[in-house]
Amino acid sequence: xxxxxxxxxxxxxxxxxxxxxxxxxxxxxxxxxxxxxxxxxxxxxxxxxxxxxxxxxxxxxxxxxxxxxxxxxxxxxxxxxxxxxxxxxxxxxxxxxxxxxxxxxxxxxxxxxxxxxxxxxxxxxxxxxxxxxxxxxxxxxxxxxxxxxxxxxxxxxxxxxxxxxxxxxxxxxxxxxxxxxxxxxxxxxxxxxxxxxxxxxxxxxxxxxxxxxxxxxxxxxxxxxxxxxxxxxxxxxxxxxxxxxxxxxxxxxxxxxxxxxxxxxxxxxxxxxxxxxxxxxxxxxxxxxxxxxxxxxxxxxxxxxxxxxxxxxxxxxxxxxxxxxxxxxxxxxxxxxxxxxxxxxxxxxxxxxxxxxxxxxxxxxxxxxxxxxxxxxxxxxxxxxxxxxxxxxxxxxxxx
Amino acid sequence: xxxxxxxxxxxxxxxxxxxxxxxxxxxxxxxxxxxxxxxxxxxxxxxxxxxxxxxxxxxxxxxxxxxxxxxxxxxxxxxxxxxxxxxxxxx
Numbered sequence: 001x002x003x004x005x006x007x008x009x010x011x012x013x014x015x016x017x018x019x020x021x022x023x024x025x026x027x028x029x030x031x032x033x034x035x036x037x038x039x040x041x042x043x044x045x046x047x048x049x050x051x052x053x054x055x056x057x058x059x060x061x062x063x064x065x066x067x068x069x070x071x072x073x074x075x076x077x078x079x080x081x082x083x084x085x086x087x088x089x090x091x092x093x094x095x096x097x098x099x100x101x102x103x104x105x106x107x108x109x110x111x112x113x114x115x116x117x118x119x120x121x122x123x124x125x126x127x128x129x130x131x132x133x134x135x136x137x138x139x140x141x142x143x144x145x146x147x148x149x150x151x152x153x154x155x156x157x158x159x160x161x162x163x164x165x166x167x168x169x170x171x172x173x174x175x176x177x178x179x180x181x182x183x184x185x186x187x188x189x190x191x192x193x194x195x196x197x198x199x200x201x202x203x204x205x206x207x208x209x210x211x212x213x214x215x216x217x218x219x220x221x222x223x224x225x226x227x228x229x230x231x232x233x234x235x236x237x238x239x240x241x242x243x244x245x246x247x248x249x250x251x252x253x254x255x256x257x258x259x260x261x262x263x264x265x266x267x268x269x270x271x272x273x274x275x276x277x278x279x280x281x282x283x284x285x286x287x288x289x290x291x292x293x294x295x296x297x298x299x300x301x302x303x304x305x306x307x308x309x310x311x312x313x314x315x316x317x318x319x320x321x322x323x324x325x326x327x328x329x330x331x332x333x334x335x336x337x338x339x340x341x342x343x344x345x346x347x348x349x350x351x352x353x354x355x356x357x358x359x360x361x362x363x364x365x366x367x368x369x370x371x372x373x374x375x376x377x378x379x380x381x382x383x384x385x386x387x388x389x390x391x392x393x394x395x396x397x398x399x400x
Numbered sequence: 401x402x403x404x405x406x407x408x409x410x411x412x413x414x415x416x417x418x419x420x421x422x423x424x425x426x427x428x429x430x431x432x433x434x435x436x437x438x439x440x441x442x443x444x445x446x447x448x449x450x451x452x453x454x455x456x457x458x459x460x461x462x463x464x465x466x467x468x469x470x471x472x473x474x475x476x477x478x479x480x481x482x483x484x485x486x487x488x489x490x491x
Contacts, residue, residue: 018436021422030425030434075418077427103416105429127430
């Protein structure tokens with residue numbers, strides 16, 4: 001989302017600050033992420049949704065269209081569609097067309113696998129579709145270490161196809177890691193080459209990201225480097241308000257955006273089976289608000305889910321209450337704390353005051369993932385020993 | 401281009417307005433930009449634009465007299481810069 005905090009309208013009658021109103025939640029989300037499928041041709045090490053295999057309970061085309069109808073009624077202006085790799089759904093383009101025909105704009109994230117010259121031409125003809133190509137290194141070496149062999153070439157080919165077709169202002173979406181934080185200028189140059197806009201977001205320890213976060217997240221020094229880059233160069237870079245945990249590093253307002261955790265207040269996530277979570281980085285039972293199919297529709301879940309009502313209450317500052325930065329960072333990212341095993345009412349693991357470092361060194365229990373759609377394990381496929389002749393009795397072959 | 405309140409301005413046809421307790425959200429499907437209208441009077445002004453030949457009379461219709469129009473004209477000017485509002489034959 002590109003938020004232009006414009007229209008600084010006069011304060012005719014005193015109203016609470018916009019951010020305070022957002023903290024109490026709106027009648028409909030401002031933006032919503034919809035993971036259409038857990039199926040993916042890649043297996044990125046930091047995948048937020050632990051994607052790989054399709055969930056057999058995946059919503060049908062008709063069920064997806066019903067949700068789009070509901071989003072139109074709620075005036076949700078647009079959805080960020082992701083996955084998995086959303087374009088591998090056979091009905092993907094049908095759903096995109098249906099959404100845009102119903103005043104629900106679409107921005108979709110893709111690794112580029114299906115962005116052929118033909119598809120790029122079709123996309124260039126629509127005013128209502130925005131494309132975001134994921135890339136986690138400005139070079140194949142850095143990118144492919146995270147996203148898999150050949151994924152850099154695939155993404156660049158997609159960008160070329162879009163540019164050749166006259167699609168303007170595609171987004172290049174980068175998750176900032178220890179290994180690519182020095183490439184920010186190169187990413188910006190890459191975006192400029194394809195007439196695209198750079199979007200950078202924070203590495204979250206969610207999904208498979210929990211397994212690699214310790215090694216991949218930017219060091220304390222790099223956080224400062226990132227902040228300085230954003231303040232100096234960030235006016236043409238999108239961040240999705242991703243780095244609000246860094247806002248305490250400088251003057252209030254130096255970092256563009258609302259600097260607010262919008263989970264369950266102004267954003268949420270719909271997963272491929274219709275489960276609604278508080279935010280895209282919180283796919284876990286702890287942050288599951290309800291299911292669209294079994295809990296009376298999206299509108300009902302958004303407005304009445306106990307979890308969302310709880311998130312819209314004033315939150316405790318806890319251990320951060322006495323910190324001078326609390327007003328700017330608000331304790332940081334709930335999901336980052338939860339998945340690193342830190343208390344929710346304490347400092348963010350990447351706290352700018354450095355409180356996250358001792359907290360991470362203490363004994364902590366990372367939550368067990370509540371869903372994993374990975375195709376294999378990090379160690380590679382598990383070799384199974386199969387019997388060469390039929391078992392004597394049915395139960396002689398261990399089911400595990 | 402300077403914002404001229406003596407002529408007619410309209411919401412761009414690709415802009416949607418969602419009423420909110422604090423005012424409204426504006427979304428431009430073409431530029432994919434979101435803006436906030438931070439009070440209800442400015443929403444009333446924008447809703448009045450369609451029925452008035454110029455911005456100043458739309459302001460008056462929303463209860464904002466000429467002497468108080470400065471901040472509203474500024475806000476509308478910002479919206480015009482981001483192409484949320486268009487003038488004359490551009491709409």
